[in-house]
Amino acid sequence: MMRAVVKTNRQPGIHVLDMPTPEIGPNEALVQIKACGICGGDLDLYQAKPGAFSRRGRPVELPRIIGHEPAGIVVGVGKEVRSIKVGDRVASDSGAGCGACYYCQQGYFNLCVERRFIGTHRDGAMAEYCAIPGPNLFKIPDSISFDEAAMLEPLGVAVRAMETLVRFKPGDDVAVLGPGPIGLLEAMLARAAGAGKIFVVGRSTSEKRLEFARQLGFSTINAERDDVLSVIRAATGGLGVDAVFDATSSGMPGEATVLLKGIGQLVITATMEGKVEFNADDFKARSLIITANRARNPSTWYRAINLVACGRVDVKPLITHRFDIENADTAFRTLQRREGMKVLIAPS
Numbered sequence: 001m002m003r004a005v006v007k008t009n010r011q012p013g014i015h016v017l018d019m020p021t022p023e024i025g026p027n028e029a030l031v032q033i034k035a036c037g038i039c040g041g042d043l044d045l046y047q048a049k050p051g052a053f054s055r056r057g058r059p060v061e062l063p064r065i066i067g068h069e070p071a072g073i074v075v076g077v078g079k080e081v082r083s084i085k086v087g088d089r090v091a092s093d094s095g096a097g098c099g100a101c102y103y104c105q106q107g108y109f110n111l112c113v114e115r116r117f118i119g120t121h122r123d124g125a126m127a128e129y130c131a132i133p134g135p136n137l138f139k140i141p142d143s144i145s146f147d148e149a150a151m152l153e154p155l156g157v158a159v160r161a162m163e164t165l166v167r168f169k170p171g172d173d174v175a176v177l178g179p180g181p182i183g184l185l186e187a188m189l190a191r192a193a194g195a196g197k198i199f200v201v202g203r204s205t206s207e208k209r210l211e212f213a214r215q216l217g218f219s220t221i222n223a224e225r226d227d228v229l230s231v232i233r234a235a236t237g238g239l240g241v242d243a244v245f246d247a248t249s250s251g252m253p254g255e256a257t258v259l260l261k262g263i264g265q266l267v268i269t270a271t272m273e274g275k276v277e278f279n280a281d282d283f284k285a286r287s288l289i290i291t292a293n294r295a296r297n298p299s300t301w302y303r304a305i306n307l308v309a310c311g312r313v314d315v316k317p318l319i320t321h322r323f324d325i326e327n328a329d330t331a332f333r334t335l336q337r338r339e340g341m342k343v344l345i346a347p348s
Contacts, residue, residue: 004127005328008063012048022131029084030076031132034146036125037069038343046332055120067126068094068119071149081134089140091149096135110295128347138301141309151315155304156296158185161269164291170194173241175259177201178248179209181342186245187218192312257282265289318342
């Protein structure tokens with residue numbers, strides 16, 4: 001038996017329970033979890049938000065051990081697992097591609113139609129042990145701590161967003177909408193890639209996070225106090241920025257395009273709900289690119305690991321809180337109050 005964080009019903013909250021230690025199949029590895037990040041999707045489950053109990057159109061069956069941003073040590077491998085062995089230090093993607101569908105055959109594993117996610121479609125990693133498909137797992141060097149490794153999955157979202165940039169050049173100006181973990185990781189990556197001015201935009205409800213962004217050296221704008229467009233144009237000679245990353249689900253991508261120069265790109269990494277509208281006037285006599293990003297590819301993982309291992313991106317400042325399994329409810333409440341940036345559950 002093991003201790004685990006479990007979503008048992010469709011009411012707010014979670015339970016810490018004794019659960020059977022998972023058995024592994026032939027293409028799985030048993031990982032002793034050392035750290036697991038709490039994602040916004042986990043918080044939605046905790047709060048029982050509408051839509052939280054379905055992912056990619058597939059229901060989340062309860063009870064379910066949650067958590068999909070883990071790092072740990074491999075303690076068992078199935079007979080078909082080749083790339084991972086017992087004793088390896090690993091981090092895990094939330095869901096690997098099947099390798100056989102149209103998108104996987106094209107190399108877009110992040111768009112796989114058969115993806116099944118740990119923590120929603122199968123038991124997750126806020127537990128002492130987790131059975132994880134071999135293709136999900138990536139070895140990490142000794143120079144990366146388990147806490148840092150638990151940041152690689154969200155960092156991969158930001159790296160994938162950078163991979164979609166078409167025209168970005170060193171010295172280009174960037175705006176990031178949303179001062180949460182993904183937004184700040186995008187800002188950090190933009191800086192590592194040689195960006196010029198970097199603006200992080202948030203609202204009054206995220207004032208603590210905006211202050212955190214300032215401590216990291218970024219220019220910040222409170223969208224409820226200042227006119228974002230005026231501030232950015234004043235700082236860029238009236239031109240605007242070369243790239244906008246929209247990392248806030250409360251944002252409006254249609255409005256974000258006005259922040260761009262006549263030649264620019266909007267990259268949407270937030271999970272949007274409902275209908276998104278764009279104003280046709282914002283596209284007249286302009287050459288804009290709009291891309292929407294989803295998850296990571298295997299190549300993204302190798303870049304993310306290398307960026308942390310080489311010290312080009314330091315994720316440690318974003319890890320503000322660390323709780324053991326028994327205090328998981330306190331961990332979720334901390335994140336719910338926006339008191340932390342990245343909150344980890346550390347089973348051992």
